[in-house]
Amino acid sequence: MRAGLDRLFRPGLMLGLSGLLLACAAEHSPAPVDDRSTVLERQSPIIAPRGETGPQPGPRGSRQMQVADRATVDDDVDEPADTAQVSPAVVGSPATTVQGARVGGGISRQQLEPIGRQTLPDAADEPTREASADAARDEVYTVQQGDTLYSIAWMHDMDHRRLAAVNRLSEPFTIYPGQELSVVAENVGEREVRALDDIPAAPAGASAGTGERPRAAMEQRRTSVTPTRQVDGVSWQWPADGRILARFGDGAGRGVDLAQERGSPVFAVADGDVVYAGRGIQGAGNLVILRHSGSHLSAYMYNSNMLVREGDRVRAGDRIASSGVAPDGRELLHFEIRVDGQAADPNRFLPRR
Numbered sequence: 001m002r003a004g005l006d007r008l009f010r011p012g013l014m015l016g017l018s019g020l021l022l023a024c025a026a027e028h029s030p031a032p033v034d035d036r037s038t039v040l041e042r043q044s045p046i047i048a049p050r051g052e053t054g055p056q057p058g059p060r061g062s063r064q065m066q067v068a069d070r071a072t073v074d075d076d077v078d079e080p081a082d083t084a085q086v087s088p089a090v091v092g093s094p095a096t097t098v099q100g101a102r103v104g105g106g107i108s109r110q111q112l113e114p115i116g117r118q119t120l121p122d123a124a125d126e127p128t129r130e131a132s133a134d135a136a137r138d139e140v141y142t143v144q145q146g147d148t149l150y151s152i153a154w155m156h157d158m159d160h161r162r163l164a165a166v167n168r169l170s171e172p173f174t175i176y177p178g179q180e181l182s183v184v185a186e187n188v189g190e191r192e193v194r195a196l197d198d199i200p201a202a203p204a205g206a207s208a209g210t211g212e213r214p215r216a217a218m219e220q221r222r223t224s225v226t227p228t229r230q231v232d233g234v235s236w237q238w239p240a241d242g243r244i245l246a247r248f249g250d251g252a253g254r255g256v257d258l259a260q261e262r263g264s265p266v267f268a269v270a271d272g273d274v275v276y277a278g279r280g281i282q283g284a285g286n287l288v289i290l291r292h293s294g295s296h297l298s299a300y301m302y303n304s305n306m307l308v309r310e311g312d313r314v315r316a317g318d319r320i321a322s323s324g325v326a327p328d329g330r331e332l333l334h335f336e337i338r339v340d341g342q343a344a345d346p347n348r349f350l351p352r353r
Helices: 002-027 123-138 149-155 160-166 190-194 215-219
Strands: 140-142 180-182 229-231 234-236 244-246 255-259 265-267 272-278 286-291 296-306 319-325 331-339 342-344
Touching: 149 160, 149 272, 149 286, 149 296, 160 190, 215 319, 272 296, 286 319, 319 331
Parallel strands: none
Antiparallel strands: 140 180, 229 234, 244 255, 255 331, 265 319, 272 286, 286 296, 296 319, 296 331, 331 342
């Protein structure tokens, strides 16, 4: 009798103990974790009797641990498939199956909407824009204290009459510090330019001379017999007696260099009036510019002192300055002639040496 009971209950007892052990093991075993996710979600395994469907896992996010320092950019990350499920079993049956825990896969991300989207300039365009800005600045000159139309035209290789015509200046051709002038030789009729032969040398923000010959210039004028040469209706003579150090286009650039000890006299090469006397042109030192006709100007650079001022009248041979020192340290006089605003070879006008 007892032996029969043992054979009856022992199989069921063994199967029940097996199911209980499986359930305990599942409760203490961690579910698989998808370490690509910013959301940690686990679910306990489910023991389902045969023929019944276990409860479905809850929605993702029921238990979440957010990672705050991740960017939320949509990378279209695919979610991994859920853990495979084995066929359901019934406790006490020969086969028992555990449903795997469902784990949320992938990264939940949202695309940020751009705020205040701005279009940045193409870096390749920057050099072109900078060049255009530089060109625009080069086309306009801001008048400085002491400038004259002649000195401004000299700096920009322009005819002073054309400079006045381009800027629509009229008598008395007054300019003032801070005024902006176009220095582009636009198409202006020659008749309009030639009509402006008598432009006074009024310095910006300063008074001009009296139109008389300065006493110092007359008292120290050249007294020796000096050769002259008549060219373009002007009688020319040399501005100094020093030897020629460099000629036009041969080391002297746009003029000639004459050896002169510092303080030696500098003479006017022809009759005319002073249209600039100052040091406002960079690299020229104390500079004197004389006008001999509507087209012809002469310039004397690197003077140690000047005996004339704008508006003064001079005669050929009047002493207008004392020679000085060039930027390279040599004692000399640099002399130039301009015709219609362009540099000309002084040897075309001065007597032969």
